[in-house]
Amino acid sequence: MQAGLSTKNAPSPSVVLPHYAAGAIFFIIASVLLIFASHDLANTYIGPKILGLTHIMVLGWVTIIIFGALYQLIPVVMEVKLFSEPLAHISFYSIVVGTVLLSYSFWNNYIGKTIYMEIGGGLIFLSVILFAVNVLFSALKTTNKTIENTFIVTAAGWLFLTVSIGILITVNLVFHFIPKTSLELLRIHVHFGIAGWFMMLIIGVASTLLPMFFISHKLNKQYLKLSYFLTNSGLIILAVLMYFDVNMWLKGSAGLILLAGIIFFIKYNYDAYKKRLRKKLDIGMKLSVFAFIPLFLTLLFGILAVLNLDFLSKIQTSINTAYGVSLIFGFFTALILGQMYKTLPFIVWLKMYQDKVGKYKIPMPAHIYSEKVADWHYYSFLVAIFTLLIGIFAKESIIIQISAAAFIVTSVLYAYNTYKILFHKDQSELLETK
């Protein structure tokens, strides 16, 4: 086929779809567990239940869906076939089982040398290596070396480092060969995971998809190049300063470099939003645009968390908790909720109808899910995230439980639409030939 066309490179739907199916279930589980973690969340930002919940969210919900979406997206943006589908299958089962075992052991405080943690951590490490290999070897084949693709490849590298440090923390608990506490190493692990893996990836993917769905043109790619340079250099400097525990103002400066990088990413996508062809946003884009509000909150709480200012000492724990919550439950979740509607219906639609276009009367991708249900979970999600932040600052577990109820509604409605799309039945009708 003609150069530049990517649909022929698309992987088998059996590689991609299970990720969406599993992610939706993990989101429901995390929402239910939020009720039981509410007391801890009201009082601290670390503890067994919070660690268990965090790992279900970041691995089971965010990472699994990102893996699936990337297996579909890599062939699209890089214009190559995915390096290996069998590796993607193994990676999927490995991360699902690994997430259950690891989160279970965190939740029950079986940390360190326990069978659940060893097997769970090992499986996640395996899954991540297989994913990183798939991304890197696919990227090697591409001739389409855009800055967006570079972000995606770099993110896979940061993910590898994140998981390596995670494993190092648990091994160090037993052998103590690094003269650092788990909490000190955990900070680096968390920042590599958040700013290295998730942010790089989201910058790369969002900067590819959002302008495409907005149908925006003539955007200044220099913003993205600057963003790449600043986020990566800021993160490396921050990690070194954290390891050697240099004073907070220097760490704050490194954080500012990172922040500047994220601001250039926001600027690029804001321009895409301003120049968009479709003025009316569909539900997928509404959620994606909303995601930038919790991103702003994350940046604000992140700066305050690093600066650790005296006059805010009474609410410092809440700030630290809100930093992670606004990122994971806010930004990442909003983006995934929204982008599911921009990716999954197309994947299922292509599978079912691509050989029928023109010959049959077929529904459009937007018609294979319930828009009303999507609207409902848009509003329930707004209630959920803002109530959660209020509950954290009010230190009231009952408010967090109300938020958890709204998250349960959101996750169940989202899963309803996900499964409605996944189990969509052929609705084509043969066109009358003249």
Place this chain on the structure above:
Amino acid sequence: MLENLSITEKQILERLKTIPDPEVEVNIVDLGLIYEIHHNEDEKSIHIIMTLSARGCPVGDTIMQHVETVVKAFLPEYDVKVELTWEPQWTPEMITPDGKAQLNM
């Protein structure tokens, strides 16, 4: 571009207006994706040159397949070739007034 079209070529263009871009739900003609239509009666061939709104468009060859199917259904005895080009790159200025109205531009 789409100037000096023959009657057959105009009829093809009208039929291509039945093909929506699945993302924006505006037809591909009004979106400005069809650059050239060539009808050759002697060779019994139709040659369509078109583009997509974004490189890496996930439904790209589905749209192109749709174009081929629609033209084949109209002129079954003709050989239909649909060619993708990125030159010139598509821009929103290529959207027709009808397309702009549908997009509330």
